[in-house]
Amino acid sequence: MWGIFEGWEHLIRLAFVAVVLVLAFFAIRQVVIPAEFGKYGHYRPGSLDEIAARTPVFAGREACASCHVDVAAAKSKGPHANVGCEACHGPLGRHAQDFTSQKPVLPDTAKLCVTCHEADAAKPKTFPQVVSRDHAGDTACGVCHNPHQPRM
Amino acid sequence: MDLTRRELLAAAGKFIVLSGAALEAFESPSGALAADSKYRMADHWWAMTIDIRKCIGSGNCVRACALENDVPEGFFRTWVERYEVSGEDMEHPHVESPAGGIHGFPVRNTPGVKSFFVPKLCNHCAHSPCVQSCPVGATYVSPDGVVLVDQQYCVGCGYCVQACPYGCRYLHPTKHVADKCTLCYHRITKGLTTACCEACPTGARRLADLKNPRDPVHEFLRVNAVQVLKPEMATGAKVFYKDLDGSVR
Amino acid sequence: MHALTPNVQGFMYPNEVELTWSILIVLYPFITGLVAGAFILASLARVFNIVAVQPIYRLSLLTALAFLLVAPLPLQLHLGHPERSFEMYMTPHRTSAMAMFGFVYLWYLLVVLLLEIWLDYRRDIVLAARSRTGVMKWIYSALTLGSRNIDAKSLHVDDRVGWMVTLIGIPSAFLLHGYVGFIFGSVKANPWWSTPLMPVVFLFSAMVSGIAVVLLVYETVTYVRKRPIDMACLDTVAKYLLYIFLIDFSLEMLDLIHRMYEASESFRTLDFMVHTQLFMSQIVLQIILGTLVPVGLLALVQVVKPGEMLRRRIYALAAALTLIGIFFMRWNVVIGGQLFSKSFLGYTTYKMAFAEREGLLPAIALLILPFPILWGLLKLLPPWAEQKAG
Numbered sequence: 001m002w003g004i005f006e007g008w009e010h011l012i013r014l015a016f017v018a019v020v021l022v023l024a025f026f027a028i029r030q031v032v033i034p035a036e037f038g039k040y041g042h043y044r045p046g047s048l049d050e051i052a053a054r055t056p057v058f059a060g061r062e063a064c065a066s067c068h069v070d071v072a073a074a075k076s077k078g079p080h081a082n083v084g085c086e087a088c089h090g091p092l093g094r095h096a097q098d099f100t101s102q103k104p105v106l107p108d109t110a111k112l113c114v115t116c117h118e119a120d121a122a123k124p125k126t127f128p129q130v131v132s133r134d135h136a137g138d139t140a141c142g143v144c145h146n147p148h149q150p151r152m
Numbered sequence: 153m154d155l156t157r158r159e160l161l162a163a164a165g166k167f168i169v170l171s172g173a174a175l176e177a178f179e180s181p182s183g184a185l186a187a188d189s190k191y192r193m194a195d196h197w198w199a200m201t202i203d204i205r206k207c208i209g210s211g212n213c214v215r216a217c218a219l220e221n222d223v224p225e226g227f228f229r230t231w232v233e234r235y236e237v238s239g240e241d242m243e244h245p246h247v248e249s250p251a252g253g254i255h256g257f258p259v260r261n262t263p264g265v266k267s268f269f270v271p272k273l274c275n276h277c278a279h280s281p282c283v284q285s286c287p288v289g290a291t292y293v294s295p296d297g298v299v300l301v302d303q304q305y306c307v308g309c310g311y312c313v314q315a316c317p318y319g320c321r322y323l324h325p326t327k328h329v330a331d332k333c334t335l336c337y338h339r340i341t342k343g344l345t346t347a348c349c350e351a352c353p354t355g356a357r358r359l360a361d362l363k364n365p366r367d368p369v370h371e372f373l374r375v376n377a378v379q380v381l382k383p384e385m386a387t388g389a390k391v392f393y394k395d396l397d398g399s400v401r
Numbered sequence: 402m403h404a405l406t407p408n409v410q411g412f413m414y415p416n417e418v419e420l421t422w423s424i425l426i427v428l429y430p431f432i433t434g435l436v437a438g439a440f441i442l443a444s445l446a447r448v449f450n451i452v453a454v455q456p457i458y459r460l461s462l463l464t465a466l467a468f469l470l471v472a473p474l475p476l477q478l479h480l481g482h483p484e485r486s487f488e489m490y491m492t493p494h495r496t497s498a499m500a501m502f503g504f505v506y507l508w509y510l511l512v513v514l515l516l517e518i519w520l521d522y523r524r525d526i527v528l529a530a531r532s533r534t535g536v537m538k539w540i541y542s543a544l545t546l547g548s549r550n551i552d553a554k555s556l557h558v559d560d561r562v563g564w565m566v567t568l569i570g571i572p573s574a575f576l577l578h579g580y581v582g583f584i585f586g587s588v589k590a591n592p593w594w595s596t597p598l599m600p601v602v603f604l605f606s607a608m609v610s611g612i613a614v615v616l617l618v619y620e621t622v623t624y625v626r627k628r629p630i631d632m633a634c635l636d637t638v639a640k641y642l643l644y645i646f647l648i649d650f651s652l653e654m655l656d657l658i659h660r661m662y663e664a665s666e667s668f669r670t671l672d673f674m675v676h677t678q679l680f681m682s683q684i685v686l687q688i689i690l691g692t693l694v695p696v697g698l699l700a701l702v703q704v705v706k707p708g709e710m711l712r713r714r715i716y717a718l719a720a721a722l723t724l725i726g727i728f729f730m731r732w733n734v735v736i737g738g739q740l741f742s743k744s745f746l747g748y749t750t751y752k753m754a755f756a757e758r759e760g761l762l763p764a765i766a767l768l769i770l771p772f773p774i775l776w777g778l779l780k781l782l783p784p785w786a787e788q789k790a791g
Contacts (some may be wrong), residue, residue, distance in 0.1 A: 005554070006554055007554030007555040007557065007558040008555070008558055009548060009550060009555075010523070010546065010547075010548035010550060010555065011558065011562060013300055013546065013547060013548060014546065025207065025490075029490075029491055030163070032487070032491050033491050033492060034305070037289070037492060038492075040292075040295050041289075041292050041293065041295075041494075042289040042292065042492070042494050043289045043290070043291075043292035043302055043305070044302050044305055047292075047300065047302035047303075047305065048294055048337075050302075050304065051300055051334060051337045051338060052337055052338050052341045052342075053192075053338065054338035055338070055340050056220070056336075056338060056342065056344060057220045057347070058219075058339075058344075058347050058350050058351070060215060060339075060345065060350055061343045061350070064165070082353075082354075082355050083353045083354075084350050084351060084352075084353075086351060087212050087216075087218070087259075087270070087350070087351045087352070087353050088351060090219075091216070091219050091220065094416070095208055107715075115210050115211065115212075115256045116208055116210045116212075116353055118259055119259070119261075120209070120257065120259050120260065120261065121260065121261045121267045122209055122234050122235075122236075122257070122260070122267035122268050122269055123208045123209065123260065123269075124205050124206065124207075124208065125365075127206075127208055127354070129208075149227075195736070226419075227415070227416055228415045228416055230413075231415045233412075235479055246748055247412040247744065248412060249412070249414075249415055251415075252415040272414075281588075281589060281590060283496075284496045284497065285497050285499070286494050286497055287489050287493065287496070287497040287498075287499040287500035287502070287734060288485075288489055288491075288492055288493070289488075289492045289494045289498070290488075302789040305485070305488065306481070306482065306485075307480050307481065307482050307483075307485045307486055307488060307489070308480050308481015308482050309476075309479070309481075309499065310421040310422055310479075310481075311469070311497070311499050311584075312736075313416075313421045314421060314422070314588055314590065314591060314739075315588055315589060315590055317413075317415070317589070317590035317743060318743070319413075319414030319416050319417045319742075319743055319744075320414075320416065321416065322416040322419075322421075323421055323481060325483075327481075328481030328482060329481055329482065350564055385589060385590065401743075401744035401745060401746060
């Protein structure tokens with residue numbers, strides 16, 4: 001019966017080795033593939049947790065309002081009602097966690113306000129904007145306008 | 153009291169960070185991210201709306217994103233473009249985005265043109281070509297509709313960067329993996345809004361949850377003329393623009 | 402930040418300014434193209450029984466192997482995390498054209514190329530294992546893979562199975578290089594790349610480059626060995642080079658004419674790019690020097706039929722120019738595809754580093770590397786009978 005394999009031994013041995021390698025590949029694969037890969041799709045579900053675990057840097061305006069009630073109330077009546085606190089004061093996540101851990105720096109109204117309010121053709125016409133040089137010369141905006149209730 | 157609730161959230165956050173590896177073993181039948189969080193992925197399908205008529209090119213969003221997400225200098229998870237379109241020539245707008253708009257824009261009052269700002273970010277496409285192209289499964293659409301990158305798994309081949317029609321991806325210069333807007337996944341899963349929306353002074357950018365019946369997005373989409381970028385690419389983009397000019401690429 | 406800052410003309414999306422894929426990604430399709438082309442030449446001898454090219458059958462296989470061994474290296478150098486590259490074997494994402502790379506490469510290396518070489522050389526290996534001494538004896542003994550049987554029956558089996566392997570090898574070679582074309586051709590975001598013609602153009606230009614490199618290697622090796630060259634073989638190889646080059650050129654012209662005629666949104670920006678940024682690499686190096694001149698030279702030989710010495714020189718020149726042309730074809734696809742903005746409003750420049758991981762120096766090293774490997778293979782497995790040492 002083995003006569004038909006005469007002349008084929010070297011290839012049969014090779015085929016055997018190939019089968020072993022393929023089986024080994026699948027075995028390795030089982031071990032190496034990350035846990036639960038493919039649970040929601042072709043990816044590692046642990047990644048979702050890792051990405052979500054990051055600590056927020058900005059606290060969000062609700063967090064600010066929970067302590068700074070008076071400022072929030074004053075601001076809510078004026079045109080800056082929908083401007084977030086951190087839009088001007090910068091990220092204050094750590095301050096919201098523990099107010100001693102991060103001291104907020106008061107923005108410089110000479111530089112800050114013009115980033116929004118300097119007149120430019122690309123800004124919507126209904127948006128309040130001025131040519132700061134003509135409007136106030138060298139005076140900082142905060143000298144006349146209260147940033148939380150800017151309307152005069 | 154509010155401080156206590158925040159402390160609890162902070163403690164939960166630390167718990168998640170410390171036991172990140174162990175979390176994978178937890179059975180979360182609801183699809184929640186952590187055993188003790190109330191966030192259920194199946195309840196959300198995230199999107200964003202941008203009202204071009206409200207954008208003033210402040211660059212707040214670009215700055216906030218960079219701070220929130222440690223975005224490397226010279227690369228952008230979000231950016232703002234300024235367009236100047238003259239009359240009939242919609243095919244040749246003048247467009248600029250100096251450093252992505254991170255320092256705002258220098259004043260330009262070119263006569264005779266229509267000008268406006270266009271904030272851009274990852275469109276978190278429902279039929280994302282970048283997800284399709286990833287050879288190993290390192291980028292994916294999450295069950296709640298956010299396109300994310302598994303930076304522990306990414307090999308840094310750059311194919312997804314090539315596949316994105318919107319130019320919102322890049323290879324991180326020091327981590328050597330693909331990087332892009334995550335829709336501040338770490339914020340939205342905690343009930344916060346994205347950093348860019350939080351910082352936007354005019355409310356031009358607004359996070360939207362299409363699965364939430366009370367979300368203003370439904371009214372927004374019903375009432376306004378709404379566009380997506382490069383609709384011909386059929387990517388299922390989920391950043392919806394109101395009053396986006398036809399000259400915008 | 403980088404010392405090399407690209408120059409931007411017009412408007413680019415901010416993340417597009419720096420190129421993602423470098424000269425190393427130009428190298429990969431170039432090298433696998435040489436592999437596919439050299440193999441097709443071998444299959445002309447083995448499967449299509451073109452007797453005239455028999456003398457370079459083994460040489461073509463070894464050339465293909467030398468380049469195939471180097472092929473993954475530019476990719477590994479480019480990857481942000483090469484240590485994770487096994488992930489493509491563990492969790493290949495079936496929607497991604499690139500995911501197939503690992504398997505197609507392994508299949509081609511093991512089942513096609515190595516198996517065919519082994520089957521063809523088995524008798525020589527066993528004889529050498531018997532007759533050599535020292536370290537070489539061990540090496541040849543290992544190469545026998547445990548089987549010393551070289552009687553007529555087993556050699557007949559080798560021949561039949563080898564023929565089958567070469568037969569399977571032809572579509573495998575097409576797959577090895579065609580899918581590289583598909584990797585580019587399937588990117589809908591990039592209009593320079595996105596065309597169904599891309600895999601076909603890549604494949605035919607691969608065949609052209611592979612034939613050219615074997616032609617050059619054959620002429621060089623013969624010169625070094627100080628042997629007479631088989632002119633019938635050389636003439637046939639040159640003829641096939643011409644024919645396939647004509648097909649390749651027609652395909653590329655078809656693509657160009659189609660784009661010009663349809664003049665869709667991207668055309669204007671691409672056309673401008675070809676005439677400015679890519680003028681040297683596309684018009685001068687790829688089309689004129691790299692295609693028209695070698696095709697002209699090869700066609701001239703068919704018509705004028707000069708003497709042997711002149712023919713050899715013309716073939717060598719044409720082959721060298723062909724290789725330059727096909728290299729720049731890859732350059733123009735890979736680099737060119739990243740020089741223009743997807744907004745169609747601007748261009749950037751490619752600042753190629755020199756002595757960095759993805760710089761010119763490693764690229765040159767990788768282009769040179771297959772040759773010492775080939776030299777080693779030629780010593781280990783001499784293609785020609787009289788070269789075997791006792």
